[in-house]
Structures are given as structure tokens and as C-alpha cells.
Amino acid sequence: MEKHVDLIEKKQLPHKEERLKLFGSVKPGPKTKPVDKCQMTDIQNMKKDFLFELDAVGIDRVKHPITVTSQLSPQEQTTVAQFTFTSSIKQTSKGTNMSRFMEQLQAYHERGFVANFNSLKHFAKELSERLNQRDATISVKFPWFYERRGPASRLAGLNHADITMTVNYDQKEGYTLSAGMTVQVTTLCPCSKEISEYSAHNQRGNVTMEISFIDDNIDDYMNWKEELLEAAESNASARLHPVLKRPDEKMVTEQAYENPRFVEDMVRLVAADLYELDYIRKFKVSCRNEESIHMHDAIASLTYDKLKEKNA
Template identity: 25%
Template structure:
């Protein structure tokens, strides 16, 4: 008769300190998202799975975590889930149920989504890449789910553009151009400014599933920057992107504030306790560092701040 193997993870630790997150990262799974009257979208998703650990327990049951996430994601792939945040919520609730020592379970997911769109002038079909972000946290009080996206765009620095405009005024003045004509010209022809590739991140978290559409989140994030960019671009499209980005120059802070304004206008049905995370990071073209700004805020606070402006 074989001797039963000891459950070392259930023993007491040498240092009795609780841990807020114990789990696994880098779990790759196929997730199939159903669409009405269309073929499903298949994503290669990467998951992070965590539970909290009480001070009296040495370790979490990693094999059980993997078993639960496997069961959940296999079911989601087989049954075609409609929303990635629901996949995370289902997994988090299963984790909470199967670990009797756990009071909090978290599941996070990221996946690359390919979208089709038309170029702005030549009207050619092209594909763009968007990073989907989904998450869920389950406790005895309920489950909060999060959905969002990280998108790429273009920004132009208003500061360097202002210096270029000042130089243009001086040159036009030396050429004898009157002030009214100079201002009319500068109004029609935006001056150069250093541009950079921008990365906008927008997520919404609420009790249960957020009442937002992922496509709307992507649109708000893309529109927060100076201009959208496209993988395929004919010369008229390149001219369109260059002109519109310089006509809409934005600091990294402006991008986050633009997101905030559009979130309040677009997602009016979100509850006051929904949490919105807005981030903008720019790959600076004339510096070795990057610029970053962000805001994490409840909808009630965001609405109050925006209402105070009017």
C-alpha cells in the first residue's frame, strides 16, 4: 500500500504573513468570441490568475488554479463567449468557489485583436491591431469586471509647433506680409511640431459586466490622440494624417483629458461607482525618454469635475 503524499502547500509557513496575490502568469489559451450573424473571433489570449493567501497557509494550490482556468477557458472556447470580461468573471468565480481559504480571486486577460477599416482618403481596406484588456475580481460581495483596450495613434507637440509658428511669423514679417494675412495663413497651414507614436489605454470596471461596448472603447481611445494612423496608407492618406495631427496638436495630458470628456459623453449609462482608467504614453521622437499621463477615477467624480466647467 503506497504512502499518501503530504500536502506541503497546506502546512504553516515559517513567516506567518498573508499575501495579496499568488498565482500564475503567462497562461496562453484560445478564446472564441461569438458575434451575431458573423463568424466568431478567435483570440490567442494570455492570462494571469491570482488568489489571495492567508497567513496560516504556506502556498496556493497551483495545480488547482491551472485546472480551473483550463476548465473555464476550454468551456469558453467550446461555447463561444460573447464578451472577454465574462470569461474572466467566470474563471474568477470558479477560483473563489474551489479554494476554501481564498477571499479574493483575480483573472486578467490580454489578447491582440485585428480589426478591418477603410483608409481616410483612398478608401482602401486595411487592418489594424488593438490590444484587448479584460479582467475580473471575485469576492463574497460579488464580481467586478473590467473591459478595455490599448490602441496606437499619433500625437504632435503643441510646444514645438508654437515655436515653429513664431519663426514663421518672423519670416513672413520680413517678407512684408501683413499681420492679417499671416494669421490667416497660419490658421490654414499648421506649422511643424515634433510628432510621436502614442499609446492610449482605456478600461472600464464595474460591478458585474460594464455596460459598454468594446468597439466604443476603441473609438474613444483612438480619437483622444492628435490623429489616427493606418497600416496601409497611400499618399493622400499620409497627407491627411499629417495635416490633421498638426491641426490637432496635443500634449500627453491633453489626450487623457480628451478621453475623460468623451467617456462621460459616450458612456452616460455607467453607474457612478464604475472606475475608469485612462492612460496615454508617447514614444518621444526628439528625446530618449517617453511622456506619460494617466487618471483613475470613479464616474461620479469625473462627472462632477466636468460639470464644474460649465
């Protein structure tokens, strides 16, 4: 067999250094400024009257791996979270040291960062001290996976809900804790069921719950993720399943037909469950139905503060 002959004539390219120079690279110039950190000017730490205090300054959209624990299987999982770190800034301070946020995140990562309220409380307080500010806030968003089995076949797969956890630490006020969850469910239209000779249209419902905790005693609400998930799913027409065989599908569609829900119904029913959870002080429930026979979505929301009820 004849040896392959490359008939393509190769370009004669200039050397790498000449190519870089062609596209704008220049030789390093003389260096006159200090290289030791202790001798460098720190503009962010300048102290003057800078006109206004800032509510929050920091970094956002920081992606990082975390560990999540759960009462549901899988009880420990690794996922990717998105972080926001902020603190307030006094009128006499020019700015913050952005690198300190990431330095602390790396330190927690090396020790094994488990995303629970206990670790987030420690993180926020330590961040406040590191920044030499009176407060600090950490917010983390991540997908939380949980096992779901088909109602008849019992075949398992993983569903997920989107979680948000936020901790604010203030030297005078202490800790403020809040959380959020978005869960996808099935909703079947009550009006369609009522007026049609047979069948009824259904849709994918997105239930979002935002809650404020009554205090920072985390031992009183270790199962908050599971309880918010149950509040959304148990009030829907039907739950979503990653694996459905025909006997499962029959059960799920019949259940949906037996439990029709408007978006208005959803937010009221979920709100009732959240109202009964003693560790929740304030909540907002919203639902967005992705309509199957309309071009638009249907939406509803409800906000309730138990503290205002108590003071009324």
C-alpha cells in the same frame, strides 16, 4: 559519374545509455513512497497557524489561446492571451493547489473559451469553489484586432489594441470588474506648429485607459472595447492606418495638422469621453508620446473617481 566518397572519418561514439551515464544519469533507486494520490502527503493542505494571511497566491504569465468577439470586423477572432490566476489564503492554510488553476483553464478551453466578462465571472466563481477559498481573481491580457480602412482608398488592414480584463469574485462582496486598453495614435505638436514657418513635428502617442465598472451588470456595457478605442482615437491628431495610399496619406497628415495635441491635451480629452460613459465608475488615462525630435518621451496622466465626486 563517380559515387561520392565521404572522406570525413566518423567518431566512434558510446551507446546512448553510456553517453547519458557520462553526463550524470544514474539508475533509478528503490521507491518507498506511495504512488496513489489519496495516500500521498499534501503539504499545501496542512492546517496550522502560519502567521499571516496572504492577499494573493497563484500563477502568472500563463499563455493560452482564446476567442475574442467584437462589434468591429473581424467579429470573431482567435488570439493568444496571457493569464494571471490568484486567490487569497487564510492564515490557517499553508498554500494553494497550483494544478487546479491549469485544470480549470483546460476545461474552459475544451468548451471554447470566449474572453468576455460573462465567461470570466463564471471562471472566477468556479475557481473560488475549486480552491475552497473565499475569493478568486482572473486577469487576461491579449491583443484585440480590428479592421481599419484608408480614409480615401478604403483599402483595409488590421490594427490592434492591447486589452486587459480582470474579474475578482468574493463570496461576500460579489464581483468587481475592471479593464484596460492601450491604443496607438498620432499626435502633432501644437508648439511646433505655432512657432515654425511651415510644418510641425509629430510623434507616436500611446494612450492607456484603465477603468473600473460601476457594477457587474455586463449587459449594460457590451461595447466597452469599441467605446474605449473611439475615446482614444477620436481625440488624437490622427488615427493610425495599416494601409495608406498617397491620397490617404494626404488626408491623414492634413488632419493631424488641423488637430494638434500635447500629451496634456490627450489625457484631458480622453477623460472627458470616459466621464460621459455611465458604466464607468473610476478611470485613469495616461499618454506617452515617443518624441520625434527629442531623445526623451513626453508623459501625462489623470485619475478620476466619479464616486468621490458624488460623495463630495
